[in-house]
Amino acid sequence: MTSEGLVTEQVKVPEKVQVTLDNGMVKVKGPKGEISRRLHHPKIRIAQKGKDFFVSCETMRAKERALVGTYAAHMRNMILGVTEGFEYKMKIVYAHFPIKASVKGDTFVVENFLGEKCPRKTSILGKTKVTVKGDQVLLNGSDIEEVGQTAANIERATKIRGFDPRIFQDGIYITEKPGR
Numbered sequence: 001m002t003s004e005g006l007v008t009e010q011v012k013v014p015e016k017v018q019v020t021l022d023n024g025m026v027k028v029k030g031p032k033g034e035i036s037r038r039l040h041h042p043k044i045r046i047a048q049k050g051k052d053f054f055v056s057c058e059t060m061r062a063k064e065r066a067l068v069g070t071y072a073a074h075m076r077n078m079i080l081g082v083t084e085g086f087e088y089k090m091k092i093v094y095a096h097f098p099i100k101a102s103v104k105g106d107t108f109v110v111e112n113f114l115g116e117k118c119p120r121k122t123s124i125l126g127k128t129k130v131t132v133k134g135d136q137v138l139l140n141g142s143d144i145e146e147v148g149q150t151a152a153n154i155e156r157a158t159k160i161r162g163f164d165p166r167i168f169q170d171g172i173y174i175t176e177k178p179g180r
Contacts, residue, residue: 007065008056009072017079019053021046026075030082033127033142037078039071046071081142088151089176090137096170099158101132108154114163114170122157125150137172144178151177 013019017030024040039046043064045056055072057064080086092099100111108130111119124130126146131138137154141147151174158171 006056006058007068008054009068011053011055011072011075011079013051013053013079014083015051017082019048019075019079021048021053026078028075028078028082030079030142032082032085035078035081035143037074039074041067041071044068044071077144081144085140085142086144086147086178087176088139088147088174088178090139090151090154090172091175092135092137092172094170096168099170099172101137101172103130103132108150108157110154110158110172113158114160114168120157122153123150125153148177 017028019029020027024038025036026039026046027034027036041064043057043059044067047054047056053075055068055075057068059065092101097112097115099113102109102111103124106124108122108124109119110121113120126141126143128139128141128143128147128150130150131140139147139151141150154172155174160168160171
């Protein structure tokens with residue numbers, strides 16, 4: 001919404017969610033957990049009116065106008081994360097050697113990838129929960145960035161180097177993610 005130089009975006013807060021703003025630190029608490037994030041810029045204002053929040057900027061520079069939308073989107077994702085959560089689905093694909101994937105503590109372990117003796121390991125970020133069911137890997141969590149980065153780490157850990165990717169298509173790939 002724009003009115004005479006002022007760019008404003010509204011973030012609606014549901015009843016079961018509590019949002020607090022303290023010195024640029026936004027904390028969102030809901031049924032599925034709590035997320036906090038620093039959203040601070042000298043020209044961006046985040047104000048609360050009733051239950052809703054308004055992110056605004058008075059300058060006409062494109063960079064600050066873009067940040068208004070970015071901050072509002074971050075707040076909406078945080079609210080969605082503590083109410084519904086985020087889920088990524090991945091698929092284990094192999095044609096040459098059967099891949100064995102497992103979770104050990106906060107580490108995701110891929111064994112027998114392309115017949116390698118040493119297992120490939122990657123970290124699970126934050127409070128992301130990873131479960132392996134057959135050839136499916138499910139990632140759940142309230143913070144979209146932690147869940148998405150964990151999925152990317154798993155996909156990157158099974159990247160093939162030194163082989164023709166048209167023939168060796170083995171790996172663990174993202175098949176479904178939120179918003180798509």
